[in-house]
């Protein structure tokens with residue numbers, strides 16, 4: 001992975017998702033109208049997304065740790081969703097549905 005500060009390709013200075021922590025990356029306003037974002041490239045040189053400033057500040061080791069934690073979290077989430085998807089879907093009864101709206 002390679003991270004480079006580059007001019008934002010997006011219009012304005014709106015925030016974009018950080019692909020490392022999943023939070024938001026706020027562009028850095030430079031003098032004039034220049035807006036910079038930390039662009040993340042994969043090892044094949046393809047743009048992968050943007051990183052927030054605090055992730056960039058974590059350094060190489062910290063970024064890896066952050067990614068490992070996030071991967072573990074997402075794996076757990078995926079397992080939970082797969083478990084939910086496996087079972088039958090039972091919707092509330094019509095009575096329950098009605099009382100939910102009437103109360």
Ligand SMILES: [Zn+2]
Nearest residue numbers: 018021052055
């Ligand atoms: Zn981040």
